[in-house]
Amino acid sequence: MTNHDYGQMTNDYSVKTLKQGLIVSCQAPIDSPLHEPTIIAAMAQAAVNNGAVGVRIDTPSHIVAVRERVKAPIIGLWKQIISNYDVYITPQYHHAAAVAEAGADIIAIDATTRHRPDGETVADIINRIHQQLGKPVMADVDTIEAARAAAIAGADILGTTLYGYTAKTNNDSPPGWELLRQIVAELDTPVICEGGIASPQMARQALDLGAYAVVVGTAITGIDVQVKIYQQALQNS
Template sequence: MPANPLNPSTALPQGLIISCQAPVDSPLHDPIIIAAMAQAASNHGAIAVRIDTPAHIEAVRRQLPTTPIIGLWKQQLPESDVYITPQFHHAALVASAGADIIAIDATLRQRPGGETVETLIARIHEELNKPVMADVDTIENAIAAQKAGADFVGTTLYGYTAQTKHLSPPGFDLLTQIVEQLDIPAICEGGIASPQMAQDALKLGAYAVVVGTAITGIDLQVKAYQQAILNLRNFPAR
Protein backbone atom coordinates (compact mmCIF):
# COMPACT_ATOMS: atom_id res chain seq x y z
CA MET A 1 0.00 0.00 0.00
CA PRO A 2 1.41 3.44 -0.85
CA ALA A 3 2.42 5.56 2.14
CA ASN A 4 0.00 8.32 3.06
CA PRO A 5 1.75 11.70 2.84
CA LEU A 6 -0.29 13.35 5.61
CA ASN A 7 -2.28 12.37 8.64
CA PRO A 8 -5.95 12.71 7.60
CA SER A 9 -6.85 14.78 10.66
CA THR A 10 -4.05 17.21 9.78
CA ALA A 11 -5.17 17.54 6.17
CA LEU A 12 -8.87 17.92 6.99
CA PRO A 13 -10.63 18.77 10.26
CA GLN A 14 -13.92 17.10 11.11
CA GLY A 15 -17.14 18.91 10.27
CA LEU A 16 -19.04 20.51 7.42
CA ILE A 17 -17.66 20.74 3.87
CA ILE A 18 -19.45 22.88 1.29
CA SER A 19 -19.32 21.92 -2.39
CA CYS A 20 -19.20 25.18 -4.35
CA GLN A 21 -20.00 24.23 -7.94
CA ALA A 22 -22.35 25.33 -10.70
CA PRO A 23 -23.42 23.98 -14.10
CA VAL A 24 -21.25 25.13 -17.01
CA ASP A 25 -24.19 26.97 -18.57
CA SER A 26 -25.06 28.82 -15.36
CA PRO A 27 -24.14 32.47 -14.71
CA LEU A 28 -22.80 31.19 -11.40
CA HIS A 29 -20.11 29.22 -13.24
CA ASP A 30 -17.62 32.03 -12.84
CA PRO A 31 -14.45 31.83 -10.72
CA ILE A 32 -15.30 35.05 -8.88
CA ILE A 33 -18.76 33.79 -7.93
CA ILE A 34 -17.50 30.36 -6.92
CA ALA A 35 -14.88 32.04 -4.73
CA ALA A 36 -17.57 34.22 -3.14
CA MET A 37 -19.63 31.10 -2.35
CA ALA A 38 -16.57 29.54 -0.75
CA GLN A 39 -15.88 32.66 1.27
CA ALA A 40 -19.47 32.75 2.53
CA ALA A 41 -19.23 29.08 3.50
CA SER A 42 -15.96 29.65 5.35
CA ASN A 43 -17.33 32.74 7.11
CA HIS A 44 -20.07 30.64 8.66
CA GLY A 45 -17.96 27.75 9.85
CA ALA A 46 -17.37 25.33 6.96
CA ILE A 47 -14.13 23.49 7.64
CA ALA A 48 -13.38 22.95 3.94
CA VAL A 49 -14.76 23.44 0.44
CA ARG A 50 -14.98 21.07 -2.50
CA ILE A 51 -14.19 22.79 -5.81
CA ASP A 52 -14.23 21.65 -9.46
CA THR A 53 -11.77 22.82 -12.16
CA PRO A 54 -8.31 24.38 -11.80
CA ALA A 55 -9.62 27.87 -12.62
CA HIS A 56 -12.15 27.76 -9.80
CA ILE A 57 -9.64 26.25 -7.39
CA GLU A 58 -7.18 29.06 -8.15
CA ALA A 59 -9.86 31.69 -7.49
CA VAL A 60 -10.90 30.07 -4.21
CA ARG A 61 -7.29 29.72 -3.08
CA ARG A 62 -6.69 33.44 -3.65
CA GLN A 63 -9.81 34.23 -1.62
CA LEU A 64 -9.15 31.65 1.09
CA PRO A 65 -5.41 31.15 1.62
CA THR A 66 -5.71 28.66 4.48
CA THR A 67 -9.10 26.92 4.12
CA PRO A 68 -8.66 23.28 3.01
CA ILE A 69 -9.75 22.73 -0.59
CA ILE A 70 -10.81 19.34 -1.86
CA GLY A 71 -10.11 19.74 -5.55
CA LEU A 72 -11.31 17.78 -8.54
CA TRP A 73 -11.72 18.17 -12.27
CA LYS A 74 -14.75 16.67 -13.98
CA GLN A 75 -13.86 15.45 -17.44
CA GLN A 76 -16.24 13.62 -19.77
CA LEU A 77 -14.01 11.34 -21.84
CA PRO A 78 -15.40 9.16 -24.62
CA GLU A 79 -13.71 5.93 -23.61
CA SER A 80 -14.83 5.79 -19.98
CA ASP A 81 -17.66 6.59 -17.56
CA VAL A 82 -15.10 7.77 -15.01
CA TYR A 83 -15.26 11.58 -14.88
CA ILE A 84 -14.03 12.84 -11.49
CA THR A 85 -10.30 13.58 -11.94
CA PRO A 86 -9.93 10.56 -14.20
CA GLN A 87 -6.19 10.78 -14.98
CA PHE A 88 -2.97 11.83 -13.28
CA HIS A 89 -2.44 14.91 -15.43
CA HIS A 90 -5.85 16.18 -14.29
CA ALA A 91 -4.81 15.61 -10.66
CA ALA A 92 -1.52 17.43 -11.27
CA LEU A 93 -3.32 20.53 -12.56
CA VAL A 94 -5.76 20.41 -9.64
CA ALA A 95 -2.82 20.27 -7.22
CA SER A 96 -0.92 23.09 -8.92
CA ALA A 97 -4.05 25.25 -8.77
CA GLY A 98 -3.96 25.06 -4.98
CA ALA A 99 -5.98 22.04 -3.86
CA ASP A 100 -4.95 20.45 -0.56
CA ILE A 101 -6.72 17.13 -1.18
CA ILE A 102 -7.37 15.51 -4.56
CA ALA A 103 -10.76 13.85 -5.11
CA ILE A 104 -10.85 11.04 -7.65
CA ASP A 105 -13.38 8.52 -8.94
CA ALA A 106 -12.19 5.38 -7.18
CA THR A 107 -14.71 2.95 -8.65
CA LEU A 108 -13.21 -0.04 -10.39
CA ARG A 109 -14.73 0.86 -13.75
CA GLN A 110 -12.59 0.96 -16.88
CA ARG A 111 -10.44 4.08 -16.65
CA PRO A 112 -9.24 6.22 -19.56
CA GLY A 113 -5.68 5.35 -20.48
CA GLY A 114 -5.82 2.10 -18.53
CA GLU A 115 -4.41 3.59 -15.31
CA THR A 116 -5.52 1.78 -12.15
CA VAL A 117 -6.88 3.41 -9.01
CA GLU A 118 -3.87 2.13 -7.07
CA THR A 119 -1.41 3.61 -9.56
CA LEU A 120 -3.22 6.94 -9.63
CA ILE A 121 -3.29 7.24 -5.83
CA ALA A 122 0.37 6.26 -5.59
CA ARG A 123 1.38 8.93 -8.10
CA ILE A 124 -0.68 11.59 -6.34
CA HIS A 125 1.01 10.70 -3.05
CA GLU A 126 4.53 10.38 -4.40
CA GLU A 127 4.66 13.06 -7.11
CA LEU A 128 2.19 15.63 -5.78
CA ASN A 129 2.45 14.92 -2.04
CA LYS A 130 -1.32 15.28 -1.65
CA PRO A 131 -3.87 13.16 0.22
CA VAL A 132 -6.63 11.52 -1.80
CA MET A 133 -10.38 11.44 -1.30
CA ALA A 134 -11.74 8.35 -3.02
CA ASP A 135 -15.26 8.86 -4.38
CA VAL A 136 -17.05 5.50 -4.45
CA ASP A 137 -20.45 3.92 -4.95
CA THR A 138 -20.27 0.56 -3.17
CA ILE A 139 -18.60 -1.02 -0.16
CA GLU A 140 -16.55 -3.23 -2.50
CA ASN A 141 -15.06 -0.17 -4.17
CA ALA A 142 -14.55 1.50 -0.79
CA ILE A 143 -12.56 -1.48 0.47
CA ALA A 144 -10.52 -1.51 -2.74
CA ALA A 145 -9.84 2.23 -2.37
CA GLN A 146 -8.50 1.76 1.14
CA LYS A 147 -6.26 -1.06 -0.07
CA ALA A 148 -5.05 1.23 -2.87
CA GLY A 149 -3.95 3.81 -0.30
CA ALA A 150 -6.78 6.36 -0.22
CA ASP A 151 -6.73 8.75 2.74
CA PHE A 152 -10.50 9.41 2.82
CA VAL A 153 -13.43 7.65 1.22
CA GLY A 154 -16.64 9.40 0.20
CA THR A 155 -20.11 8.12 -0.66
CA THR A 156 -20.14 10.61 -3.56
CA LEU A 157 -21.04 8.22 -6.37
CA TYR A 158 -23.77 6.28 -4.58
CA GLY A 159 -26.74 6.37 -6.95
CA TYR A 160 -24.72 7.72 -9.87
CA THR A 161 -23.22 4.59 -11.41
CA ALA A 162 -24.77 1.76 -13.41
CA GLN A 163 -24.38 -0.49 -10.39
CA THR A 164 -26.23 1.88 -8.04
CA LYS A 165 -28.58 3.84 -10.32
CA HIS A 166 -31.58 2.21 -8.66
CA LEU A 167 -30.54 3.76 -5.33
CA SER A 168 -31.07 7.33 -4.14
CA PRO A 169 -28.61 9.41 -2.10
CA PRO A 170 -27.80 9.93 0.67
CA GLY A 171 -26.04 6.60 0.93
CA PHE A 172 -26.49 6.09 4.65
CA ASP A 173 -26.37 2.32 4.25
CA LEU A 174 -23.06 2.60 2.39
CA LEU A 175 -21.78 5.08 4.99
CA THR A 176 -22.60 2.63 7.77
CA GLN A 177 -20.75 -0.17 5.99
CA ILE A 178 -17.70 2.04 5.43
CA VAL A 179 -17.60 3.12 9.08
CA GLU A 180 -17.89 -0.50 10.24
CA GLN A 181 -15.44 -2.07 7.81
CA LEU A 182 -12.78 0.52 6.96
CA ASP A 183 -10.06 2.23 8.95
CA ILE A 184 -9.89 5.50 6.99
CA PRO A 185 -12.25 8.45 7.55
CA ALA A 186 -15.63 8.28 5.84
CA ILE A 187 -17.06 11.40 4.20
CA CYS A 188 -20.79 11.46 3.52
CA GLU A 189 -21.49 13.26 0.25
CA GLY A 190 -24.57 13.29 -1.94
CA GLY A 191 -28.20 13.96 -1.15
CA ILE A 192 -27.70 15.81 2.14
CA ALA A 193 -30.66 18.19 1.96
CA SER A 194 -31.13 19.45 5.52
CA PRO A 195 -29.22 20.15 8.74
CA GLN A 196 -30.95 17.13 10.30
CA MET A 197 -29.62 14.86 7.56
CA ALA A 198 -26.11 16.20 8.18
CA GLN A 199 -26.53 15.39 11.86
CA ASP A 200 -27.75 11.91 10.98
CA ALA A 201 -24.64 11.29 8.87
CA LEU A 202 -22.36 12.34 11.72
CA LYS A 203 -24.29 10.15 14.18
CA LEU A 204 -23.67 7.21 11.84
CA GLY A 205 -19.95 7.84 12.11
CA ALA A 206 -19.10 10.14 9.20
CA TYR A 207 -15.88 12.04 9.73
CA ALA A 208 -17.23 14.94 7.68
CA VAL A 209 -20.30 15.80 5.64
CA VAL A 210 -20.37 17.46 2.21
CA VAL A 211 -23.36 19.61 1.30
CA GLY A 212 -23.68 21.02 -2.20
CA THR A 213 -26.96 21.47 -4.06
CA ALA A 214 -29.00 22.16 -0.92
CA ILE A 215 -26.85 25.24 -0.19
CA THR A 216 -25.05 26.35 -3.36
CA GLY A 217 -27.12 24.74 -6.13
CA ILE A 218 -29.32 27.69 -7.02
CA ASP A 219 -29.99 26.45 -10.57
CA LEU A 220 -31.16 23.01 -9.49
CA GLN A 221 -33.06 24.30 -6.49
CA VAL A 222 -35.05 26.80 -8.56
CA LYS A 223 -35.81 24.13 -11.15
CA ALA A 224 -37.13 21.82 -8.44
CA TYR A 225 -39.35 24.49 -6.89
CA GLN A 226 -40.60 25.62 -10.28
CA GLN A 227 -41.41 22.07 -11.38
CA ALA A 228 -43.33 21.47 -8.15
CA ILE A 229 -45.37 24.61 -8.79
CA LEU A 230 -46.07 23.72 -12.42
CA ASN A 231 -47.22 20.28 -11.35
CA LEU A 232 -50.15 21.89 -9.57
CA ARG A 233 -53.26 21.48 -11.69
CA ASN A 234 -54.30 24.60 -13.61
CA PHE A 235 -51.29 26.64 -12.52
CA PRO A 236 -50.26 28.84 -15.48
CA ALA A 237 -46.79 28.16 -16.89
CA ARG A 238 -44.54 31.17 -17.50
Protein backbone atom coordinates in the same frame (compact mmCIF):
# COMPACT_ATOMS: atom_id res chain seq x y z
CA MET B 1 6.65 1.50 2.30
CA THR B 2 3.16 0.45 1.17
CA ASN B 3 0.59 2.75 -0.36
CA HIS B 4 -1.46 2.42 2.80
CA ASP B 5 1.48 3.52 4.95
CA TYR B 6 2.01 6.54 2.75
CA GLY B 7 -1.70 7.31 2.93
CA GLN B 8 -1.46 7.43 6.71
CA MET B 9 1.53 9.78 6.49
CA THR B 10 -0.39 12.20 4.30
CA ASN B 11 -3.28 12.30 6.78
CA ASP B 12 -2.10 15.81 7.56
CA TYR B 13 -3.61 18.98 8.92
CA SER B 14 -5.89 19.49 5.91
CA VAL B 15 -7.60 16.16 6.57
CA LYS B 16 -7.73 16.49 10.34
CA THR B 17 -9.28 19.95 10.03
CA LEU B 18 -12.34 18.42 8.35
CA LYS B 19 -13.27 16.15 11.25
CA GLN B 20 -16.92 16.38 12.33
CA GLY B 21 -17.43 19.41 10.12
CA LEU B 22 -19.41 20.70 7.16
CA ILE B 23 -17.74 20.85 3.75
CA VAL B 24 -19.61 22.90 1.17
CA SER B 25 -19.42 21.90 -2.47
CA CYS B 26 -19.34 25.12 -4.48
CA GLN B 27 -20.09 24.18 -8.06
CA ALA B 28 -22.46 25.24 -10.82
CA PRO B 29 -23.53 23.84 -14.20
CA ILE B 30 -21.34 24.95 -17.11
CA ASP B 31 -24.29 26.75 -18.73
CA SER B 32 -25.14 28.65 -15.54
CA PRO B 33 -24.16 32.30 -15.00
CA LEU B 34 -22.85 31.10 -11.64
CA HIS B 35 -20.13 29.12 -13.42
CA GLU B 36 -17.60 31.91 -13.05
CA PRO B 37 -14.45 31.64 -10.94
CA THR B 38 -15.17 34.83 -8.99
CA ILE B 39 -18.72 33.72 -8.19
CA ILE B 40 -17.60 30.25 -7.09
CA ALA B 41 -14.93 31.92 -4.94
CA ALA B 42 -17.53 34.18 -3.33
CA MET B 43 -19.69 31.14 -2.53
CA ALA B 44 -16.70 29.41 -0.96
CA GLN B 45 -15.74 32.45 1.09
CA ALA B 46 -19.31 32.85 2.34
CA ALA B 47 -19.38 29.18 3.32
CA VAL B 48 -16.12 29.38 5.26
CA ASN B 49 -17.09 32.70 6.87
CA ASN B 50 -20.13 30.94 8.29
CA GLY B 51 -18.36 27.91 9.67
CA ALA B 52 -17.66 25.46 6.86
CA VAL B 53 -14.44 23.57 7.62
CA GLY B 54 -13.62 23.15 3.95
CA VAL B 55 -14.93 23.43 0.40
CA ARG B 56 -15.10 21.08 -2.55
CA ILE B 57 -14.27 22.76 -5.85
CA ASP B 58 -14.28 21.57 -9.47
CA THR B 59 -11.97 22.88 -12.22
CA PRO B 60 -8.48 24.37 -11.85
CA SER B 61 -9.49 27.94 -12.67
CA HIS B 62 -12.15 27.84 -9.97
CA ILE B 63 -9.71 26.36 -7.48
CA VAL B 64 -7.24 29.17 -8.18
CA ALA B 65 -9.94 31.78 -7.52
CA VAL B 66 -11.08 30.09 -4.32
CA ARG B 67 -7.52 29.71 -3.05
CA GLU B 68 -7.05 33.48 -3.27
CA ARG B 69 -9.96 34.04 -0.87
CA VAL B 70 -10.09 30.94 1.34
CA LYS B 71 -7.51 29.47 3.71
CA ALA B 72 -9.64 26.47 4.70
CA PRO B 73 -8.86 23.12 3.02
CA ILE B 74 -9.93 22.77 -0.59
CA ILE B 75 -10.93 19.35 -1.87
CA GLY B 76 -10.17 19.79 -5.54
CA LEU B 77 -11.31 17.82 -8.55
CA TRP B 78 -11.66 18.21 -12.29
CA LYS B 79 -14.68 16.72 -14.02
CA GLN B 80 -13.74 15.55 -17.48
CA ILE B 81 -15.82 13.56 -19.98
CA ILE B 82 -13.62 11.09 -21.86
CA SER B 83 -15.05 9.13 -24.76
CA ASN B 84 -15.75 5.44 -24.00
CA TYR B 85 -15.11 5.86 -20.26
CA ASP B 86 -17.62 6.46 -17.48
CA VAL B 87 -15.16 7.81 -14.91
CA TYR B 88 -15.26 11.61 -14.89
CA ILE B 89 -14.04 12.90 -11.50
CA THR B 90 -10.33 13.62 -11.98
CA PRO B 91 -10.04 10.61 -14.31
CA GLN B 92 -6.31 10.84 -15.11
CA TYR B 93 -3.13 11.74 -13.29
CA HIS B 94 -2.51 14.89 -15.32
CA HIS B 95 -5.92 16.17 -14.19
CA ALA B 96 -4.88 15.56 -10.57
CA ALA B 97 -1.60 17.40 -11.19
CA ALA B 98 -3.49 20.41 -12.57
CA VAL B 99 -5.79 20.40 -9.54
CA ALA B 100 -2.79 20.32 -7.18
CA GLU B 101 -1.03 23.10 -9.13
CA ALA B 102 -4.17 25.23 -8.81
CA GLY B 103 -3.94 25.08 -5.03
CA ALA B 104 -6.07 22.18 -3.81
CA ASP B 105 -5.09 20.60 -0.51
CA ILE B 106 -6.81 17.26 -1.12
CA ILE B 107 -7.38 15.61 -4.51
CA ALA B 108 -10.72 13.89 -5.14
CA ILE B 109 -10.78 11.09 -7.70
CA ASP B 110 -13.26 8.58 -9.07
CA ALA B 111 -12.34 5.39 -7.21
CA THR B 112 -15.05 3.11 -8.56
CA THR B 113 -14.08 -0.19 -10.17
CA ARG B 114 -14.89 1.13 -13.64
CA HIS B 115 -12.22 1.08 -16.34
CA ARG B 116 -9.92 4.10 -16.41
CA PRO B 117 -8.18 5.75 -19.37
CA ASP B 118 -4.61 4.66 -20.16
CA GLY B 119 -5.12 1.41 -18.24
CA GLU B 120 -4.32 3.23 -15.01
CA THR B 121 -5.77 1.68 -11.86
CA VAL B 122 -7.09 3.45 -8.78
CA ALA B 123 -3.98 2.26 -6.93
CA ASP B 124 -1.77 3.71 -9.67
CA ILE B 125 -3.28 7.18 -9.52
CA ILE B 126 -3.38 7.28 -5.71
CA ASN B 127 0.27 6.25 -5.55
CA ARG B 128 1.29 8.89 -8.10
CA ILE B 129 -0.65 11.63 -6.29
CA HIS B 130 1.05 10.69 -3.02
CA GLN B 131 4.54 10.28 -4.41
CA GLN B 132 4.66 13.02 -7.04
CA LEU B 133 2.23 15.62 -5.70
CA GLY B 134 2.42 14.95 -1.95
CA LYS B 135 -1.34 15.40 -1.54
CA PRO B 136 -3.94 13.36 0.35
CA VAL B 137 -6.55 11.62 -1.79
CA MET B 138 -10.32 11.52 -1.35
CA ALA B 139 -11.59 8.40 -3.11
CA ASP B 140 -15.14 8.85 -4.37
CA VAL B 141 -16.80 5.43 -4.35
CA ASP B 142 -20.15 3.83 -5.08
CA THR B 143 -19.98 0.43 -3.35
CA ILE B 144 -18.32 -1.25 -0.40
CA GLU B 145 -16.16 -3.24 -2.85
CA ALA B 146 -14.78 -0.02 -4.32
CA ALA B 147 -14.28 1.38 -0.82
CA ARG B 148 -12.30 -1.67 0.22
CA ALA B 149 -10.07 -1.45 -2.85
CA ALA B 150 -9.49 2.28 -2.38
CA ALA B 151 -8.59 1.79 1.27
CA ILE B 152 -6.09 -0.92 0.37
CA ALA B 153 -4.68 1.38 -2.32
CA GLY B 154 -3.94 4.00 0.34
CA ALA B 155 -6.78 6.50 0.00
CA ASP B 156 -6.69 9.01 2.86
CA ILE B 157 -10.46 9.60 2.78
CA LEU B 158 -13.36 7.65 1.32
CA GLY B 159 -16.44 9.45 0.01
CA THR B 160 -19.91 8.08 -0.68
CA THR B 161 -20.07 10.60 -3.54
CA LEU B 162 -20.86 8.25 -6.41
CA TYR B 163 -23.51 6.13 -4.69
CA GLY B 164 -26.54 6.25 -7.00
CA TYR B 165 -24.57 7.57 -9.97
CA THR B 166 -23.04 4.41 -11.45
CA ALA B 167 -24.40 1.38 -13.27
CA LYS B 168 -24.02 -0.70 -10.11
CA THR B 169 -26.06 1.75 -8.02
CA ASN B 170 -28.36 3.54 -10.44
CA ASN B 171 -31.40 1.92 -8.83
CA ASP B 172 -30.45 3.56 -5.53
CA SER B 173 -30.88 7.14 -4.44
CA PRO B 174 -28.41 9.06 -2.29
CA PRO B 175 -27.67 9.58 0.51
CA GLY B 176 -25.93 6.23 0.75
CA TRP B 177 -26.76 5.50 4.37
CA GLU B 178 -26.18 1.78 4.06
CA LEU B 179 -22.88 2.27 2.24
CA LEU B 180 -21.83 4.70 4.96
CA ARG B 181 -22.71 2.15 7.64
CA GLN B 182 -20.77 -0.58 5.84
CA ILE B 183 -17.64 1.54 5.45
CA VAL B 184 -17.72 2.71 9.07
CA ALA B 185 -18.19 -0.85 10.32
CA GLU B 186 -15.51 -2.45 8.17
CA LEU B 187 -12.80 0.07 7.35
CA ASP B 188 -10.56 2.37 9.37
CA THR B 189 -10.20 5.00 6.64
CA PRO B 190 -12.18 8.19 7.40
CA VAL B 191 -15.36 8.37 5.34
CA ILE B 192 -17.07 11.55 4.20
CA CYS B 193 -20.78 11.38 3.48
CA GLU B 194 -21.54 13.17 0.23
CA GLY B 195 -24.56 13.08 -2.03
CA GLY B 196 -28.22 13.75 -1.31
CA ILE B 197 -27.78 15.61 1.98
CA ALA B 198 -30.74 17.96 1.74
CA SER B 199 -31.20 19.30 5.27
CA PRO B 200 -29.29 20.06 8.48
CA GLN B 201 -31.01 17.08 10.06
CA MET B 202 -29.67 14.74 7.38
CA ALA B 203 -26.18 16.15 7.86
CA ARG B 204 -26.46 15.45 11.57
CA GLN B 205 -27.66 11.93 10.81
CA ALA B 206 -24.55 11.31 8.71
CA LEU B 207 -22.28 12.22 11.62
CA ASP B 208 -24.36 10.10 13.99
CA LEU B 209 -23.82 7.13 11.65
CA GLY B 210 -20.07 7.60 11.90
CA ALA B 211 -19.17 9.93 9.03
CA TYR B 212 -15.89 11.78 9.52
CA ALA B 213 -17.40 14.86 7.87
CA VAL B 214 -20.29 15.81 5.59
CA VAL B 215 -20.35 17.41 2.14
CA VAL B 216 -23.41 19.46 1.17
CA GLY B 217 -23.69 20.97 -2.28
CA THR B 218 -27.00 21.44 -4.07
CA ALA B 219 -29.00 22.16 -0.91
CA ILE B 220 -26.72 25.13 -0.15
CA THR B 221 -25.13 26.33 -3.40
CA GLY B 222 -27.31 24.81 -6.13
CA ILE B 223 -29.36 27.87 -7.02
CA ASP B 224 -30.18 26.60 -10.53
CA VAL B 225 -31.54 23.27 -9.29
CA GLN B 226 -33.31 24.70 -6.25
CA VAL B 227 -35.17 27.35 -8.25
CA LYS B 228 -36.35 24.70 -10.72
CA ILE B 229 -37.66 22.58 -7.85
CA TYR B 230 -39.60 25.48 -6.35
CA GLN B 231 -40.93 26.55 -9.76
CA GLN B 232 -42.14 23.05 -10.58
CA ALA B 233 -43.90 22.83 -7.23
CA LEU B 234 -45.69 26.11 -7.86
CA GLN B 235 -46.73 25.09 -11.36
CA ASN B 236 -48.14 21.81 -10.07
CA SER B 237 -50.23 23.43 -7.33
